[in-house]
Every structure is written in C-alpha cells, then in structure tokens.
Amino acid sequence: MKINYIFLLLALLAEIIGTIGGFGSSVFFVPIGNFYFDFYSVLGMTAIFHLSSNVSKIFLFKKGLDKKLLLYIGAPSVLFVIIGGFLSKIVDGLLLTIVLGVFLVIFSLFFLIKSEVVVLPNKKNAIIGGTLSGFSAGLLGTGGAIRGLTMAAFNLEKNAFIATSAFIDFLIDFSRTFVYYENGYIGKQELTYLPFLFAIGLIGTYLGKRILNYIPQERFRKLSLLFVLLIGLATIIQLTIKHWDKIS
Template sequence: MFDRISYLFLFFALLAEIIGTIGGFGSSVFFVPLSSFFFDFQTVLGLTAIFHLSSNISKMALFRKGLDKKLLLYIGVPSVLFVILGGILSNYLDSYILKIILAVFLIAFSLLFLIKKELVIQPEPKQSITGGALSGFTAGLLGTGGAIRGITMAAFNLEKTVFIATSAAIDFAIDFTRTIVYFKNGFIHQHDLIYVPFLFVIGLIGTYIGKYILQFIPQERFKQTSLVLILLIGVVMIIQIAIN
C-alpha cells in the first residue's frame, strides 16, 4: 500500500499547510498548483476539498477567539452559494484559461496593495459580499479561492487572529459544500483515498506549526506577509502553466 504513496507530495502538502496558516488564507492556494504536478486537475480538486476540511477544523479550534461573525455572514454566505456554481461549472469549462486569469489577478492585486500600503478597504457589506462571491466561485471552479478571500480580508486590515479564524470558518463551509459537488462530479476517486488519513494528520500538524511561527510575526508585518505569499502563489501558477 505504502509503495503507491508519493512522500514528496505529502511534504509539499505540509509546507502548503504551514504557509497557508501563516498567511491566513488556507493551504489550497499553494496545495492546488503543487498538487497539479502529481495528479490530474479533477483529482486535485477532490483531494483539496478533503484536505481542507481537516486543516480548517484545526484553525477554527486554535484561533476560535478571533471569529468575526459579521464578516462570516457577509463573506461566508455568498462564498457557499457561489462555490456550488463554480463546482458545477468545473465539469464543463476549460480550466487552462481560467488558471491564467486567476494567476494574473493574484499578481496584479497583491502588487497593488504591496505598493499602495496606505490603501485600506473598509469591511462594508458590498465589498465583503463581492469578495466572498469571487472567493467561493474560484474555489469551486479552480480548487483555490482562499487567495482572493485573503486579498479581500487583508485589505480590511484585520488583526491576525480575526483574519485566520474567520477565513478558516468560511473555508470550512466552502469545502464541505464543494466536497459534495465534487463527489457528484466523480472527482473523488477511490484509489486516491489512501492519501486521506495522511492529509488529515498533515492538516493538524501544519496548522499547529504555522500557529507557532505566527506568534513571532508582528501585527504590522502580518498583512505584508500575506500579500507577499499571495504574490508568490500567482508566480508559481504562471510557472506551472508555462511548464505544462
């Protein structure tokens, strides 16, 4: 059984979880592009949804005091609604062009907020709902919407525990919903379920390590760290697209 497991893939999963916890937007933004080197796109979607369920339970437990119920409502509800739409369309649309669009979007917007450091978007309903809808839709369609939600929430200049706890709670609702959609799409294959217990443990360990590292990052540097990681995600996606 163990000879069919890629330990390099599991190492990348752990790295993605640690970085995703530090950045506050979840592991999928690194997990999806890295996993695409090992599996077909549909399998990546299925594994990502399952992996995220365990990692977000860990984050909600470790950062539960920071949960912002208002943002959870404004960002979370449209995220769940649009992840269903994205998950259904993932069975029909060409993901290649959409990956390019997402990568360019991440690079452009992260650079905007890195350069314009004084630019802060207020967490008003309109901005929150728009960011949540985009995040959910891309999560369902491409397997990763956390970076868009990360951009939205980083722009709100939130305290880091609020950022991580709220993002994890929203992500959990998204992952629970899209797991059902992906299962109906046939993206969750029986021969790939061998990775599920490993990914569950990695989700717990990676979150804990990320939380430990996070205590050494001052609040004023947290937003910048998140945006730099999002920029790197966009670059990784462009490199992956170019290689393929």
C-alpha cells in the first residue's frame, strides 16, 4: 500500500499545534484525516496515533499534573468514550459533527470576547466537561477541544494544563482503541501507518514543547481559545465542502 506523505506532514503539524494548544492533535488530525480516508479509518488511526503522542506529553510535562482534574474530568471521560465508541457504529456522525463545529465556534468566541467571564472551577463543571469530551471522542474521534474549553475555564498554568490534558487523553485513547478494534476500525491500512504516526507523535510533541517555552503564560489561555475557534470553523468548512452536493 502506498503511503501518503502529505498526510503525514499535515499530521506532524497537527501534533505540534495540538501540543501548543494543550488539547491534543485529534481536533486537527480528524478533519485532516477525513480528506484522505473514510471516517472509520480516521477513528482507528486517531486512537493509535494519540497513544504515542500522549505518552510523550506525559513524560515531558509530568511535573504539572493536576490530580483533582485528572479524577473529575478523566473518570467520566473514560466511561463515556466507551459508550460513544460503541454508538459510533450505529449513529450517523454528520449532524453531530456539525453541532460540534457550531458549538466550538460559539463558545470560543464567547470566552474570547467576554474575557472577564470566569467559569467557576468546581467539580460539577469538570465532570460535565469530561462527560461531553469523552462521549465526543468516542463518537466523533475528537473531544480534546471540548476538554480544552473546560480546562481553559480553570485557568491552569500551561504545564499543568498540558500534562493533565495529556494524561486524560491517554486514558481515553487506551479505552477506545479496544472498542474501535472490536468495531473493525483498526485493520491493515491503519496498522501500516502506525510506525509513522508513532514517530510523528514523539517528534511533534517535542517540537511543540520547545515552541511553547516562548509563549508567555498570560497569552496561553487566549491562544488555546483561538485554536478552538479555528477548529470549529475548519470543521464547518470541511463538512460544507464535503457535502456541498447534498446541501445545494
């Protein structure tokens, strides 16, 4: 099978940006992958790709881990990624993907415009964010942006943000890999890309961390929200292009 090197280059960029933003590469990797492969192959690739990249993030940012958020966001994320993973086999993801894109645009714009608004860093908000991000990750392949919005509200120091997000992401990916394999999403094609994606996960995380050292803490939250806004817009544009014939 011929390897698509343009796709791999874009995957590297997704990993670098995902590391800087703090919510993982899937929010970029999934829309990129959908241009080259079918939806279910992208789900399988995303899970195995993230396992390597999140191990790298945990190693590089481990000193900043927030254990309370790991519990409050991570536990519901793991439970609902399994539920979402099984539902992905029977639910048409098109409408849900549109809803996700619109949601990300509206909420990121709200927090960017109303920067003085503070979401209380409480257990309830963390659990709701973990539930939504886990379910979205299982069903659509990406839930990091929702988790990014949740964690941005807690205004964590950037190393704590990335370390905690990566650990939660690792638990999510570890769980959904088994579900996706059972669903038949991980086959010969996906495994062929595995060594390339593993290397990209390591290299992209390292480069993203180096770049992040030059970003002041006060700009980090705004940068994260800008990435989420771009993700939402990219999702909507991608769907519009892909399904233009049905729309018109």
